[in-house]
Amino acid sequence: MIRPRMFRDRVAGRPVVAGVLALALSGAALAGCAAHRAAPAADDADGLPHTTVQVSLGRCGTGWSHPRSGVQVFDIHNASDAPTEVDLIDPRTQAVYGEVEGLGPGTTRPMQVTVGGGSYAFKCLPDDADAMTGGTVTVPGHAPAGPSAPAVSEQDVIPATIAYQKWIGGRMTVLAARAGVLKGDIDRGDLAAARRDWLTAHLVYETMGAAYDTFGAADGEINGTTAGLDGGVTDKDFTGFHRIEYGLWHGASAAALKPFAARLTADIGALRRSWPQARMDPLQMGLRAHEILENTVQFELTGRTDYGSHSNLATAAANLAGTREVLSGLRAQIAARYRALPQLDASLARLSGTLDGVGHGGHYPPLDDLSRTRREQLDAAADDAVERLADIAAIFDIRRTS
Amino acid sequence: MSDRMGRRWFLRGAAAAGIGTAAATTAALRPGQARAADAPPRTVPFEGAHQAGIVTPAPKAHATVAFDVTANDRAGLADLLRTVTDRARFLTAGGDPAPLGITAPPSDSGTLGPTVPADALSVTVGVGSSLFDDRFGLSGARPRRLRAMDSFPDDDLDPARCHGDLSLQLCADAPDTVLHALRDITRHTRGALQVRWRMDGYLAAPRPSGAPRNHLGFKDGTANPDASDARTMDGLVWVADNSGEPAWATGGSYQVIRLIRMRVEFWDRVSIVEQERMIGRRRDNGAPLDGDRESDAPRYPLDPKGDVIPLDSHIRLANPRTTATADQRILRRGYNYDNGTDSNGNLDMGLIFTCFQQDLDRQFVANQKRLAGEPLVDYVSPFGGGYFYALPGVTNRQDWLGRGLLAHA
Known part of the structure; x- marks a missing residue:
């Protein structure tokens, strides 16, 4: 037999209501802290290269100015006033390498990715607004990228x-x-x-x-x-x-x-x-x-x-x-x-x-x-x-x- | 908790509380480097002529798991052993788990946080005699002494908790590190391995000093050969070239695992004099009954009738300390276990007795035969375990556990 209670609900392309409210509140409470934490994190306790990437009203994924291949972390900071989803994609194929879901205003969350040689862009999907894709970043070399897949709609x-x-x-x-x-x-x-x-x-x-x-x-x-x-x-x-x-x-x-x-x-x-x-x-x-x-x-x-x-x-x-x-x-x-x-x-x-x-x-x-x-x-x-x-x-x- | 452990845990706590992470990491490593000589290093090297987890110092957390191999054929077995090697290499070194993006669930369970610490983890793999049946074409490659574990007269073996195609011994500084490794390895080998039996254990802290105590309250391991003495280990533990064993087995060691229940309620109803005469040592400080200190060697020739240390006491039978029995010594690596309660409410606790030796029959079996019928048998009951052969070590990045065995025609 199968018991429905085992199955979990997931956010399926529809606005999150309760979650958004909670995040917005905690975002406001922590706004002071978050501003400090958003400062460029040098190579962190995880020993990986970190890059701070900004999401703000009308702008998606700025700050990746020194592209390099390998396992790395993007610390994504949402400076806009609405929660958003942020994906790292291959702009030609739309394949997704990494995602951060439900990134509340004023908060920063890490996205760990294996970047290879090729082109990348951040894609932002703000709640209740159209998606936008940031500028294309070209990573030199031929290092293999981590696994990716086109998103399923x-x-x-x-x-x-x-x-x-x-x-x-x-x-x-x-x-x-x-x-x-x-x-x-x-x-x-x-x-x-x-x-x-x-x-x-x-x-x-x-x-x-x-x-x-x-x-x-x-x-x-x-x-x-x-x-x-x-x-x-x-x-x-x-x-x-x-x-x-x-x-x-x-x-x-x-x-x-x-x-x-x-x-x-x-x-x-x-x-x-x-x-x-x-x-x-x-x-x-x-x-x-x-x-x-x-x-x-x-x-x-x-x-x-x-x-x-x-x-x-x-x-x-x-x-x-x-x-x-x-x-x-x-x-x-x-x-x-x-x-x-x-x-x-x-x-x-x-x-x-x-x-x-x-x-x-x-x-x-x-x-x-x-x-x-x-x-x-x-x-x-x-x-x-x-x-x-x-x-x-x-x-x-x-x-x-x- | 010793001062050493206390300090280490304090520093971890500081790091977790968010004191400048880079500084805390550095500080956390320093006491490890400065620790006493008997303390395990934080990272136990995975590569070497021999596997780690045999003569390397025993950290306090432990799991022993026996598996059956469910891979279909020899190629599947080789894939399995390569995968176990890859995972052991990563887990024992520590590091960041591979990001898999949206293509899979997270690659790591996260139970040790986002970055996996090495935490003195060692992963030790042995093979049981059943692996050498007709499934994988290995029947000609079996170590000559390897067989299903003998049932000794004082044993009460439960077949469900005996034997296995593979043994996996995990040792680390903390139980969560051991369990993380177990989850990781079983996840990556799903389909090719099934757990046959498992027992978690822990090493007691010195109380107040010397060898750790078992559940009988006695220090256990005082007379163990010196694992840091390479010459002694070559004579007692490691299988060498031209030993009569298959060539692939060089650098390996016979591993005996015995799950031994201790009837602690019964034991606690025994007088201290009787307890000490059964063991042959004082309970308070571990000294042999003819000595003053734990480190004193018993002088059996001066006590030929056993007036002081009874002839049938455990230590005297296990290691008579004669020239003839010198090469019968074994290297023990025991851990206490605590496994809930029995159907009648008695505490289910005991010892995961593990020992390593060059020759199963010359060493463990000879000891075991001498111990048959010792007075202690009323209070301890071996119920599971198995004989395994700890594979030779992995010597470079291309090497993998069992490569030599699988290359055997």
Whole structure:
């Protein structure tokens, strides 16, 4: 299962409200200090060359008068009266080498970058104002620059988000049908069939991970665990797939499970009816590309979400399929920005192959039945994948470009 | 806390509080340079014929981690060892982590601040016998004594906390430096390594002087051979050319790690006389029972029946100090561990016993056999650990840990 509370909100190309106020206040309070600290910092405690760069009304990134290559720090001071984002870019390609987000008025923040031979410019994106790019600075020599990528804007990800949202709509149809079969089994009193059909229904839901945040409270109702519930498995708010799982694998009667099955199909039906009106935040795409499998590592490969079915490995495989669905929509955008895409593909193939190696024809053993070697192989493959997917989330953090 | 540590921490505090950073940095280094001869230097050189962390002075924070290698093949193992070497080189020297801009999360965890201090970190890598199975084509390269750790009659081994393909010993001035290094190395080797077991430890301060005390309250390590004496180390610790070991192993050393639980509640219910007779030393100042000071050598020939130092006392069995047993001595590098509580509320604490030697059987195993059945066994219980071979050192910037081993046909 995936728990929305784990996911963090990020600033996605829209004005920050509360944060800006706080920064403006602290900026005013510290204005006296900041003026002193903005003085050219010679080579600092970090042992790196420092250059103080100014941002002021109508001017972006002045002060870089002695360009040199290598690892260095730009101490960026915002002398304007509004918070701003500052990027160091290649003005020809718009590739971003470094960024400082939410730089409050009167404050100075360091941007550490590896500068190579080539041309650079600072680009300022003040809140509620158009972007401006400062003068181009040419760094002599052929030293290699640090990693960079063109920023991803909301527009860049909207088509993939819409396509994904449609795909989720299709999955909901399948989910509703399979949950209906599960309900039919329980209503009929056929618990052996219910245990089988519980898994097929649940695995559909487990492929839909990038949409859970958009589902809102429905995700907890459909796929919540006992975490945070005082009464544990008997808590009145414990509903959905895991509640039914608990009953099916702990000797509950069909009669006892009937209301939970009815509730599940009703919750899924309501979600399905509301979905055409839902609008997924494009920010979710990059974020979930890594967080779906982060949840797999945290909740499935530890067995935390096992309420009796011992189906964590099947869930992990469904989560991987869900991750691949998100990535497939972003693929062209990733390829343009991420040099290690072949290694990411290989890593996901390794995880897929490792899961196939422990499952037989889609039937997976309980986690605890894996030998130590198998489990280490599986954990290693999943850990490798999340480490690489973290880069995708970083690159696909939605940024303003104009 | 000794004066030395107190002064160092004070200076760090001053730097953190923002007193002119450049000046504070310089000042913080000076006491390190002026410290007593037994104090570890702030930067432990990574390169050398032997790995650091074996005969270099033991700083107070420690972690021992055993890993299994999950790399698919020999090339993957070589990549892994090159990566561990690169990270160890950076971490032991300290410096600024690479900026990755918007293309990735930060390259460093930041737990040591923006600039990573060396902080006397050493990174010591060993290989276990399981690495020499059929996965990597290394079966012909195994050091001749290396095998899965023996189970001795007084052991109670938990398979989950024994053995491993690789051992990693991290030692530094502070626990956050050790944990930072562990996070960094595991992050960079994700996919190729999985932690098999781990134990953190610490070196107690001298109380009030001499060897640090273990959880039994006794000074531990008094009779250790002099690690600063190169000739002694050549005779006891390092594997030399023409020793019968594979050529790649020259400059390495057998590493024995034993996780030893100490039943401290039980021990605290034992009279002081009985405690001291089990160990063979006084508890207050560490002197052998036939001497006055910690530095006094026990004179066993004058006490042939063990009237003063019992024949079955720990120190007498472990090191009988005869000509015949002189080359059986081991170089210990132990750390106390403290690991929460047992299921019945007893304190889970003990010793990460680590020792290095030239010949596993001639030294550690011979000692261990002599100790079998000693009275102390009721109070200590080895439950984990492993035999490893500490790789030869990295001798230049192009070299990497295990290069010689991987070059072996």
